[in-house]
Amino acid sequence: MEALFIGQTYIDVTFLTGRIPTGDEKIVAEDYAVSFGGNAVSAAFCCAKLGIVPELMTSLADDWLARMFLDMAAKYGLSVHGRKVRESSLSFVMPNHGMRAIIRCRDDNYLHPVPPLDITGCRALHLDGHQADAAMHYAKLCRERGILTSLDGGGMRSNTLELLRYIDVAICSERLCEQLKMSPRELCGLLKGKGCRIGGVTMGARGLIWYDEHGNDRHMPALAVPTKDVIDTNGAGDIFHGAYIYSYLAHPEQSWESHFHFARAASAHSVRYLGIENSLPTRADVLAAEKAFREAA
Secondary structure, eight states: OOEEEEEOOEEEEEEEOSSOOOTTOOOOOSEEEEEEEOHHHHHHHHHHHHTOOOEEEEEEOSSHHHHHHHHHHHHTTOEEEEEEOSSOEEEEEEEETTEEEEEEEOOOOOSSOOOOOOOTTOOEEEEOSOSHHHHHHHHHHHHHTTOEEEEEEOSOOTTHHHHGGGOSEEEEEHHHHHHHTOOHHHHHHHHHHHTOSEEEEEOGGGOEEEEOTTOOEEEEOOBOOOGGGOOOOTTHHHHHHHHHHHHHHHOTTSOHHHHHHHHHHHHHHHTTSSSHHHHOOOHHHHHHHHHHOOBOO
16 A cells, blocks of 8 residues: 545536526536546545555445446556445536536445554555544554655544644645634644644645745745636646645655645646546646646736
Protein backbone atom coordinates (compact mmCIF):
# COMPACT_ATOMS: atom_id res chain seq x y z
CA MET A 1 0.00 0.00 0.00
CA GLU A 2 1.55 3.30 -1.15
CA ALA A 3 -1.26 5.51 0.18
CA LEU A 4 -4.76 5.27 1.64
CA PHE A 5 -7.63 7.60 0.76
CA ILE A 6 -10.85 7.57 2.84
CA GLY A 7 -14.08 9.19 1.64
CA GLN A 8 -17.63 8.89 0.30
CA THR A 9 -18.44 7.53 -3.15
CA TYR A 10 -20.74 9.45 -5.48
CA ILE A 11 -21.77 8.87 -9.04
CA ASP A 12 -21.72 12.33 -10.64
CA VAL A 13 -24.08 13.29 -13.43
CA THR A 14 -22.78 16.58 -14.85
CA PHE A 15 -24.79 18.43 -17.48
CA LEU A 16 -24.64 21.69 -19.39
CA THR A 17 -27.85 23.65 -19.80
CA GLY A 18 -28.82 27.29 -19.75
CA ARG A 19 -31.61 26.79 -17.23
CA ILE A 20 -33.39 24.28 -15.00
CA PRO A 21 -36.93 23.33 -16.07
CA THR A 22 -39.80 24.13 -13.73
CA GLY A 23 -43.37 22.94 -13.43
CA ASP A 24 -44.17 20.36 -16.11
CA GLU A 25 -41.31 21.32 -18.47
CA LYS A 26 -38.73 19.12 -20.15
CA ILE A 27 -35.51 20.32 -21.75
CA VAL A 28 -32.55 18.58 -23.41
CA ALA A 29 -29.06 19.28 -22.03
CA GLU A 30 -26.37 20.58 -24.38
CA ASP A 31 -23.87 17.98 -23.11
CA TYR A 32 -23.38 15.63 -20.15
CA ALA A 33 -20.88 13.33 -18.46
CA VAL A 34 -21.23 10.47 -15.95
CA SER A 35 -18.30 9.85 -13.61
CA PHE A 36 -17.19 8.79 -10.15
CA GLY A 37 -17.33 11.60 -7.61
CA GLY A 38 -16.70 12.52 -3.99
CA ASN A 39 -13.78 14.54 -2.64
CA ALA A 40 -11.26 11.93 -1.49
CA VAL A 41 -12.55 9.44 -4.07
CA SER A 42 -11.84 11.82 -6.96
CA ALA A 43 -8.45 12.67 -5.43
CA ALA A 44 -7.60 8.94 -5.33
CA PHE A 45 -8.47 8.51 -9.01
CA CYS A 46 -6.32 11.57 -9.83
CA CYS A 47 -3.35 10.15 -7.95
CA ALA A 48 -3.78 6.86 -9.81
CA LYS A 49 -4.03 8.57 -13.21
CA LEU A 50 -0.79 10.44 -12.48
CA GLY A 51 1.01 7.16 -11.86
CA ILE A 52 0.83 6.13 -8.18
CA VAL A 53 -2.18 3.95 -7.37
CA PRO A 54 -3.48 4.31 -3.79
CA GLU A 55 -6.01 2.17 -1.95
CA LEU A 56 -9.47 3.56 -1.27
CA MET A 57 -11.82 3.04 1.67
CA THR A 58 -15.23 4.34 0.68
CA SER A 59 -18.98 3.80 0.91
CA LEU A 60 -20.28 0.93 -1.19
CA ALA A 61 -23.84 -0.31 -1.66
CA ASP A 62 -25.05 -3.52 -3.24
CA ASP A 63 -26.69 -2.01 -6.31
CA TRP A 64 -25.96 -1.38 -9.99
CA LEU A 65 -24.44 2.06 -9.37
CA ALA A 66 -21.90 0.50 -6.99
CA ARG A 67 -21.05 -2.13 -9.58
CA MET A 68 -20.52 0.63 -12.12
CA PHE A 69 -18.22 2.38 -9.65
CA LEU A 70 -16.19 -0.81 -9.09
CA ASP A 71 -15.75 -1.11 -12.86
CA MET A 72 -14.43 2.47 -12.89
CA ALA A 73 -12.01 1.68 -10.03
CA ALA A 74 -10.77 -1.48 -11.76
CA LYS A 75 -9.94 0.55 -14.86
CA TYR A 76 -7.46 2.57 -12.76
CA GLY A 77 -6.19 -0.38 -10.72
CA LEU A 78 -7.66 0.97 -7.47
CA SER A 79 -8.19 -1.49 -4.62
CA VAL A 80 -11.52 -0.58 -3.02
CA HIS A 81 -12.22 -1.35 0.65
CA GLY A 82 -15.98 -0.89 0.61
CA ARG A 83 -17.91 0.12 3.69
CA LYS A 84 -21.50 -1.04 3.39
CA VAL A 85 -24.39 1.40 2.92
CA ARG A 86 -27.91 0.65 1.67
CA GLU A 87 -27.93 2.97 -1.34
CA SER A 88 -25.33 4.49 -3.63
CA SER A 89 -24.95 8.26 -3.49
CA LEU A 90 -25.55 10.56 -6.46
CA SER A 91 -24.60 14.12 -7.39
CA PHE A 92 -26.30 16.17 -10.09
CA VAL A 93 -23.88 18.90 -11.14
CA MET A 94 -24.67 21.96 -13.26
CA PRO A 95 -21.60 24.03 -14.21
CA ASN A 96 -22.33 27.70 -14.63
CA HIS A 97 -19.77 30.36 -15.70
CA GLY A 98 -16.92 29.14 -13.48
CA MET A 99 -19.23 28.10 -10.65
CA ARG A 100 -21.37 24.99 -10.18
CA ALA A 101 -24.70 24.14 -8.60
CA ILE A 102 -24.96 20.66 -7.05
CA ILE A 103 -27.78 18.49 -5.75
CA ARG A 104 -26.48 15.62 -3.63
CA CYS A 105 -28.36 12.42 -2.77
CA ARG A 106 -26.30 10.78 -0.01
CA ASP A 107 -26.50 7.67 2.13
CA ASP A 108 -23.79 7.89 4.80
CA ASN A 109 -25.38 5.52 7.27
CA TYR A 110 -22.58 2.95 7.45
CA LEU A 111 -23.86 -0.50 8.32
CA HIS A 112 -20.53 -2.02 9.38
CA PRO A 113 -17.74 -0.82 11.71
CA VAL A 114 -14.43 0.60 10.49
CA PRO A 115 -12.60 -2.17 8.61
CA PRO A 116 -9.09 -3.03 9.86
CA LEU A 117 -6.46 -2.60 7.16
CA ASP A 118 -2.79 -3.49 7.11
CA ILE A 119 -1.09 -0.16 6.34
CA THR A 120 2.43 -1.57 6.15
CA GLY A 121 4.34 0.42 3.54
CA CYS A 122 1.79 3.26 3.47
CA ARG A 123 3.41 6.68 3.01
CA ALA A 124 0.39 8.99 2.96
CA LEU A 125 -3.20 9.14 4.23
CA HIS A 126 -5.71 11.50 2.61
CA LEU A 127 -9.09 12.27 4.18
CA ASP A 128 -12.06 14.47 3.36
CA GLY A 129 -13.82 14.16 6.73
CA HIS A 130 -16.43 11.65 5.58
CA GLN A 131 -16.49 8.41 7.60
CA ALA A 132 -15.59 10.41 10.68
CA ASP A 133 -14.82 7.32 12.77
CA ALA A 134 -12.56 5.80 10.12
CA ALA A 135 -10.86 9.14 9.49
CA MET A 136 -10.04 9.55 13.18
CA HIS A 137 -8.88 5.94 13.59
CA TYR A 138 -6.48 6.00 10.66
CA ALA A 139 -5.29 9.57 11.28
CA LYS A 140 -4.21 8.56 14.79
CA LEU A 141 -2.63 5.32 13.56
CA CYS A 142 -0.72 7.06 10.77
CA ARG A 143 0.44 9.82 13.11
CA GLU A 144 1.82 7.16 15.48
CA ARG A 145 3.72 5.55 12.59
CA GLY A 146 5.08 8.77 11.08
CA ILE A 147 2.94 8.53 7.94
CA LEU A 148 1.94 11.82 6.31
CA THR A 149 -1.69 12.75 6.99
CA SER A 150 -3.60 15.11 4.69
CA LEU A 151 -7.08 16.64 4.99
CA ASP A 152 -9.34 18.19 2.38
CA GLY A 153 -11.17 20.65 4.65
CA GLY A 154 -14.00 21.30 2.23
CA GLY A 155 -16.53 21.87 4.97
CA MET A 156 -17.19 21.35 8.65
CA ARG A 157 -17.78 17.69 9.53
CA SER A 158 -18.77 16.20 12.86
CA ASN A 159 -15.20 15.95 14.19
CA THR A 160 -13.16 18.30 11.97
CA LEU A 161 -11.65 20.37 14.79
CA GLU A 162 -10.60 17.27 16.73
CA LEU A 163 -9.30 15.54 13.58
CA LEU A 164 -7.01 18.48 12.79
CA ARG A 165 -4.83 17.55 15.78
CA TYR A 166 -3.64 14.52 13.77
CA ILE A 167 -3.22 16.22 10.37
CA ASP A 168 0.11 17.25 8.82
CA VAL A 169 -1.24 18.97 5.69
CA ALA A 170 -4.66 20.67 5.83
CA ILE A 171 -5.86 22.43 2.70
CA CYS A 172 -9.31 23.90 3.24
CA SER A 173 -11.98 25.70 1.22
CA GLU A 174 -13.49 29.14 1.58
CA ARG A 175 -16.70 27.37 2.57
CA LEU A 176 -15.01 26.24 5.79
CA CYS A 177 -13.94 29.84 6.39
CA GLU A 178 -17.57 30.92 6.03
CA GLN A 179 -18.80 28.20 8.37
CA LEU A 180 -16.25 29.20 11.02
CA LYS A 181 -16.74 32.95 10.34
CA MET A 182 -13.01 33.36 9.71
CA SER A 183 -10.88 34.93 7.00
CA PRO A 184 -8.44 32.64 5.14
CA ARG A 185 -5.54 34.01 7.19
CA GLU A 186 -7.47 33.46 10.42
CA LEU A 187 -8.21 29.87 9.41
CA CYS A 188 -4.50 29.36 8.68
CA GLY A 189 -3.84 30.57 12.22
CA LEU A 190 -6.29 27.99 13.54
CA LEU A 191 -4.55 25.25 11.55
CA LYS A 192 -1.17 26.30 12.96
CA GLY A 193 -2.64 26.21 16.45
CA LYS A 194 -3.87 22.65 15.88
CA GLY A 195 -0.35 21.59 14.91
CA CYS A 196 -0.75 21.21 11.13
CA ARG A 197 2.73 21.54 9.59
CA ILE A 198 1.30 22.88 6.31
CA GLY A 199 -2.04 24.65 6.01
CA GLY A 200 -3.94 26.70 3.49
CA VAL A 201 -7.19 27.83 1.92
CA THR A 202 -7.96 27.43 -1.78
CA MET A 203 -9.77 30.41 -3.30
CA GLY A 204 -10.37 29.40 -6.91
CA ALA A 205 -9.21 32.04 -9.36
CA ARG A 206 -7.63 34.00 -6.46
CA GLY A 207 -5.17 31.24 -5.73
CA LEU A 208 -4.01 29.65 -2.48
CA ILE A 209 -3.38 31.35 0.86
CA TRP A 210 -1.08 29.08 2.84
CA TYR A 211 1.86 28.76 5.22
CA ASP A 212 4.96 26.70 4.53
CA GLU A 213 7.16 24.24 6.46
CA HIS A 214 8.78 27.14 8.31
CA GLY A 215 5.49 28.77 9.29
CA ASN A 216 5.88 31.59 6.75
CA ASP A 217 2.64 33.04 5.34
CA ARG A 218 2.48 32.65 1.57
CA HIS A 219 0.22 33.34 -1.39
CA MET A 220 0.31 31.25 -4.56
CA PRO A 221 -1.61 32.86 -7.47
CA ALA A 222 -3.83 30.67 -9.61
CA LEU A 223 -2.93 29.98 -13.23
CA ALA A 224 -4.95 32.18 -15.57
CA VAL A 225 -6.99 29.79 -17.71
CA PRO A 226 -8.89 31.89 -20.31
CA THR A 227 -12.54 32.29 -19.35
CA LYS A 228 -13.67 30.94 -22.72
CA ASP A 229 -11.83 27.67 -21.98
CA VAL A 230 -13.40 27.07 -18.55
CA ILE A 231 -16.13 24.43 -18.86
CA ASP A 232 -16.49 22.72 -15.47
CA THR A 233 -14.78 23.67 -12.20
CA ASN A 234 -16.37 20.86 -10.19
CA GLY A 235 -13.66 18.54 -8.88
CA ALA A 236 -10.81 20.99 -9.48
CA GLY A 237 -10.12 21.10 -5.75
CA ASP A 238 -10.20 17.30 -5.47
CA ILE A 239 -7.71 17.07 -8.33
CA PHE A 240 -5.51 19.63 -6.53
CA HIS A 241 -5.44 17.32 -3.47
CA GLY A 242 -4.81 14.17 -5.46
CA ALA A 243 -2.02 15.85 -7.39
CA TYR A 244 -0.12 17.15 -4.36
CA ILE A 245 -0.33 13.71 -2.73
CA TYR A 246 1.06 12.19 -5.94
CA SER A 247 3.84 14.79 -6.04
CA TYR A 248 4.73 14.14 -2.40
CA LEU A 249 4.88 10.37 -3.00
CA ALA A 250 6.88 10.71 -6.22
CA HIS A 251 9.25 13.43 -4.99
CA PRO A 252 9.34 13.46 -1.17
CA GLU A 253 12.56 15.46 -1.21
CA GLN A 254 10.88 18.48 -2.82
CA SER A 255 9.32 21.40 -0.98
CA TRP A 256 5.59 21.84 -0.44
CA GLU A 257 5.75 24.89 -2.67
CA SER A 258 6.85 22.55 -5.46
CA HIS A 259 4.08 20.04 -4.68
CA PHE A 260 1.48 22.82 -4.74
CA HIS A 261 2.79 24.23 -8.01
CA PHE A 262 2.34 20.80 -9.56
CA ALA A 263 -1.17 20.53 -8.10
CA ARG A 264 -2.06 24.01 -9.34
CA ALA A 265 -1.25 23.03 -12.91
CA ALA A 266 -3.27 19.81 -12.55
CA SER A 267 -6.28 21.87 -11.47
CA ALA A 268 -5.80 24.34 -14.31
CA HIS A 269 -5.89 21.45 -16.77
CA SER A 270 -9.03 20.01 -15.20
CA VAL A 271 -11.40 22.98 -15.56
CA ARG A 272 -11.36 22.73 -19.36
CA TYR A 273 -13.24 19.41 -19.43
CA LEU A 274 -16.74 18.24 -18.52
CA GLY A 275 -17.01 15.72 -15.69
CA ILE A 276 -14.36 14.60 -13.24
CA GLU A 277 -13.06 11.58 -15.12
CA ASN A 278 -12.57 13.61 -18.30
CA SER A 279 -10.76 16.22 -16.18
CA LEU A 280 -8.10 13.92 -14.73
CA PRO A 281 -4.60 14.89 -15.94
CA THR A 282 -1.64 12.81 -16.92
CA ARG A 283 1.84 14.00 -15.93
CA ALA A 284 2.25 15.30 -19.50
CA ASP A 285 -0.98 17.28 -19.15
CA VAL A 286 0.32 18.89 -15.96
CA LEU A 287 3.58 19.92 -17.63
CA ALA A 288 1.67 21.29 -20.62
CA ALA A 289 -0.59 23.37 -18.34
CA GLU A 290 2.45 24.77 -16.50
CA LYS A 291 3.83 25.97 -19.84
CA ALA A 292 0.54 27.16 -21.34
CA PHE A 293 -0.84 29.34 -18.53
CA ARG A 294 0.77 32.26 -16.75
CA GLU A 295 0.05 33.23 -13.16
CA ALA A 296 -3.04 35.37 -12.66
CA ALA A 297 -2.34 39.00 -11.88
